[in-house]
Amino acid sequence: MRPLGVTILAILGFIGVIGCFAVAGIFAVFGQYIPPGELGEAAPLVSLLMTVGSFVFVVIGLVNLVIAYGLWKGASWAWWIYLILLALGIVSSLFMLPQGGVGMTQGIIGIIINGIIIYYITRPHVKEYFGV
Amino acid sequence: MKWEVIRAGWEAWRRHPVTAVPFVLQGLSVIAVLLLIFLGVVYAIMPELPGVILSGKISKKPEEIIGEVFSRIAENIELISLLFILWLMLVTAVTTLFKAWWIKLCDNALECVANLQLAFQHAKSRFFPLFVYELIFAIITAVAFYPIINLAVEIFENLETISKETEMIVYYGISFLLWTVLLAILVATLSFLFTFVPYAIVIDGERTISGIKKGIKVLRRNIADTVIMWLLVGLANMAVQIPYYVLKPLGVWGTITGSIVAVIIGWVVAMPITTCWWVELYKWKSKTI
Numbered sequence: 001m002r003p004l005g006v007t008i009l010a011i012l013g014f015i016g017v018i019g020c021f022a023v024a025g026i027f028a029v030f031g032q033y034i035p036p037g038e039l040g041e042a043a044p045l046v047s048l049l050m051t052v053g054s055f056v057f058v059v060i061g062l063v064n065l066v067i068a069y070g071l072w073k074g075a076s077w078a079w080w081i082y083l084i085l086l087a088l089g090i091v092s093s094l095f096m097l098p099q100g101g102v103g104m105t106q107g108i109i110g111i112i113i114n115g116i117i118i119y120y121i122t123r124p125h126v127k128e129y130f131g132v
Numbered sequence: 133m134k135w136e137v138i139r140a141g142w143e144a145w146r147r148h149p150v151t152a153v154p155f156v157l158q159g160l161s162v163i164a165v166l167l168l169i170f171l172g173v174v175y176a177i178m179p180e181l182p183g184v185i186l187s188g189k190i191s192k193k194p195e196e197i198i199g200e201v202f203s204r205i206a207e208n209i210e211l212i213s214l215l216f217i218l219w220l221m222l223v224t225a226v227t228t229l230f231k232a233w234w235i236k237l238c239d240n241a242l243e244c245v246a247n248l249q250l251a252f253q254h255a256k257s258r259f260f261p262l263f264v265y266e267l268i269f270a271i272i273t274a275v276a277f278y279p280i281i282n283l284a285v286e287i288f289e290n291l292e293t294i295s296k297e298t299e300m301i302v303y304y305g306i307s308f309l310l311w312t313v314l315l316a317i318l319v320a321t322l323s324f325l326f327t328f329v330p331y332a333i334v335i336d337g338e339r340t341i342s343g344i345k346k347g348i349k350v351l352r353r354n355i356a357d358t359v360i361m362w363l364l365v366g367l368a369n370m371a372v373q374i375p376y377y378v379l380k381p382l383g384v385w386g387t388i389t390g391s392i393v394a395v396i397i398g399w400v401v402a403m404p405i406t407t408c409w410w411v412e413l414y415k416w417k418s419k420t421i
Contacts, residue, residue, distance in 0.1 A: 045302070045303055045306040045307060045310075046302065046306060048306075048310065049306050049309070049310065052310060052313065077356040077357075077359075077360060080134060080360045080363075081359065081360060081363060084360065084363040084364055084366075084367055085363070087367050088363070088366065088367050088370060091367065091370045091371055091373075091374070092370070094374060094377065095373070095374075095377045097377075098377055098378065098380060098381045132134075
């Protein structure tokens with residue numbers, strides 16, 4: 001049986017996917033309506049940049065979708081990828097600490113959230129569900 | 133399975149710290165080649181520059197001297213491109229020899245028989261097929277670099293005009309960004325696709341083409357494990373940067389010390405361990421083919 005926490009994490013993942021696709025959509029739509037105005041010759045390039053940005057969000061969304069699906073199904077590879085991404089999140093939060101101010105606060109929050117999730121997914125019953 | 137690979141890599145490095153030697157030597161050699169080519173460029177386009185810097189004249193008229201350097205670079209762009217290609221060839225050759233050496237050494241360390249000299253003998257015998265592979269990789273990357281170099285030259289030649297118009301800054305800025313993103317995607321894709329090729333050539337004694345085929349075959353059957361291993365290697369490389377970010381707030385000296393510490397940890401700890409991981413994963417997975 002799937003642990004409740006894993007279900008919540010997978011659902012949050014699916015919500016993230018919707019968010020990524022929504023941002024991709026916004027980028028794609030706005031990319032089509034860049035007025036030449038002051039940008040002149042650069043306007044088509046700004047439009048292209050928005051399209052590339054939209055594509056990037058689609059890719060991130062698809063990666064999130066695969067991971068969320070893997071968590072939902074209890075795939076061991078999903079557990080590994082999720083664990084490493086959380087660890088990467090902690091390391092990048094550590095990099096924010098020396099900035100001070102808002103960056104430091106964001107870093108601390110990032111370390112706490114990622115740390116709690118790592119603690120949870122490394123509990124024996126969760127690892128057993130993923131077969132790791 | 134992953135725990136076994138991670139543990140095996142860690143144990144191999146812990147019991148055989150000698151695995152770090154080729155990484156340190158390779159790092160130093162690449163720096164030496166880089167310095168050599170850089171000094172060659174300076175000597176060819178502006179031989180009086182070291183004298184100007186050492187005599188302190190540069191602090192009196194910095195703008196004038198920097199402007200002169202830029203104009204000399206623009207005048208000698210063909211020569212610089214040629215030296216860049218020479219640098220690429222030299223670095224590829226040096227890196228190939230060391231790569232073959234450290235792969236074999238890590239392979240031996242995983243079997244508890246690490247010997248620098250024996251591994252080097254084997255590396256020399258695998259140099260040519262690995263060099264051809266590295267050259268193919270470098271040529272594809274260099275070709276992909278061409279539009280960026282072209283764009284950089286264009287920006288360089290029209291720097292004064294561009295810097296005065298916002299429209300032009302946006303135009304060239306975005307062009308540069310887009311080409312860089314495309315290049316990064318290309319290099320990442322190729323690196324992923326050819327993940328196991330060097331291991332097939334060095335460990336299994338494959339030739340270039342058969343090594344590429346075998347490497348791709350191993351990858352195709354183990355995509356999830358390879359993605360996880362790349363992420364783990366990325367994590368290890370990011371963790372290595374921690375000293376740099378910790379010491380950076382201390383100013384210039386903190387930044388320099390942090391960078392040096394990060395580089396040394398990378399050479400001595402992270403690179404040998406991650407190479408042992410790749411070797412162990414390759415040996416494990418290639419058995420089934």
